[in-house]
Amino acid sequence: GPDYVRAIAPYQGGKPIAEVAREFGLDESKIVKLASNENPLGVPDSAKEAMARAASDLGRYPDANGFELKATITAKYGVPQEWITLGNGSNDILELAAHAFVEPGQGVVFAQYSFAVYPLATQAVGGRAIVVPAVAYGHDLDAMLAAITPDTKLVFIANPNNPTGTFLPAAAIEAFLKKVPASVVVVLDEAYNEFLAPELQYDSIAWVKQYPNLLVSRTLSKAYGLAGLRIGFGIAQPGITDLLNRIRQPFNVNSMAQAAAIAALNDTAFLQKSATLNSDGYKQLTQAFNELNLEFVPSFGNFVLVKVGNDDGAGARINLELLKRGVIVRPVGNYGLPQWLRISIGLPEENAIFIAALKSILAAA
Numbered sequence: 001g002p003d004y005v006r007a008i009a010p011y012q013g014g015k016p017i018a019e020v021a022r023e024f025g026l027d028e029s030k031i032v033k034l035a036s037n038e039n040p041l042g043v044p045d046s047a048k049e050a051m052a053r054a055a056s057d058l059g060r061y062p063d064a065n066g067f068e069l070k071a072t073i074t075a076k077y078g079v080p081q082e083w084i085t086l087g088n089g090s091n092d093i094l095e096l097a098a099h100a101f102v103e104p105g106q107g108v109v110f111a112q113y114s115f116a117v118y119p120l121a122t123q124a125v126g127g128r129a130i131v132v133p134a135v136a137y138g139h140d141l142d143a144m145l146a147a148i149t150p151d152t153k154l155v156f157i158a159n160p161n162n163p164t165g166t167f168l169p170a171a172a173i174e175a176f177l178k179k180v181p182a183s184v185v186v187v188l189d190e191a192y193n194e195f196l197a198p199e200l201q202y203d204s205i206a207w208v209k210q211y212p213n214l215l216v217s218r219t220l221s222k223a224y225g226l227a228g229l230r231i232g233f234g235i236a237q238p239g240i241t242d243l244l245n246r247i248r249q250p251f252n253v254n255s256m257a258q259a260a261a262i263a264a265l266n267d268t269a270f271l272q273k274s275a276t277l278n279s280d281g282y283k284q285l286t287q288a289f290n291e292l293n294l295e296f297v298p299s300f301g302n303f304v305l306v307k308v309g310n311d312d313g314a315g316a317r318i319n320l321e322l323l324k325r326g327v328i329v330r331p332v333g334n335y336g337l338p339q340w341l342r343i344s345i346g347l348p349e350e351n352a353i354f355i356a357a358l359k360s361i362l363a364a365a
């Protein structure tokens, strides 16, 4: 196989609960997982009901074009169906973009401390990663613009960003879009958009209408609580979606996921509940970090990046102690942040268990 494939370090997800229970001899039911930015409320009831109905039809292939789900997205976001690409998670959309637009050796721009799938998707097609140093743990859009070379084909921007939780205001993104060459596709990854406070929300769909080189990606994995079903979508003008459609797998989104997504996208009460729970949990976690004198990056997502020590062994060490106490969080050494841990915001009682464990570990140190 190609050298650029052999050079890839595989994606590392959050440790599964069953694995941690086995490894540390713990009762599975007592383990708290705050590692993968999942929704602590789990699957919305509306989606469970939709899946129960869809289950009787699993002998048939899914709708390859996702007609009903696209109609739901059209109604919600006001874009024609031809502007929508469904994905097996929004990761699928990110990878399709790399496959559709990047040839071996061509450049892909993204920020330091940004989502781990950007380098993976780049390497998988033999692209050349152009990693732009972060400012205050977030994107430096001016530097990203300056980093674009004549052979750059793609830019990835996560807003809010994972794993740091930083946020770019609308005006900054708009100024960037105005200046990016039309030959460069910009992927605006809005996986955590639904957690933004109303006053921070912005209209990225209006930008899609204005910029033929913009692809906005969204997911049902976070605020909508459907991570295990693997479903996300991209919105762009047909010049982009037509190409993504040519290379996607014919049935990349299964029937259960389509049914559940339709229900979840219409479940505004669930979304509201998730957002409220998240902002309460953010206060709970950051208040504890302040009490413990731990530096954290102010977050606009459903997770917080916290610095747990001043040496490069700190993240791994505290992570191991947390695991022993049945708390799974995310070490971020692979992101070049070995002194930090990323904590997904959970239910109040889950956050409390994490905080108590962290306090006891730091007190013993």
Ligand code: PMP
Pocket (backbone or CB within 6 Å): 037, 088, 089, 090, 091, 092, 115, 158, 160, 161, 162, 189, 191, 218, 219, 220, 221, 227, 230, 231, 232
């Ligand atoms: N983008 C960002 C910034 C993310 O953090 C994630 C999830 N970790 C994704 C995309 C992909 O999520 P999914 O494939 O579940 O939609």
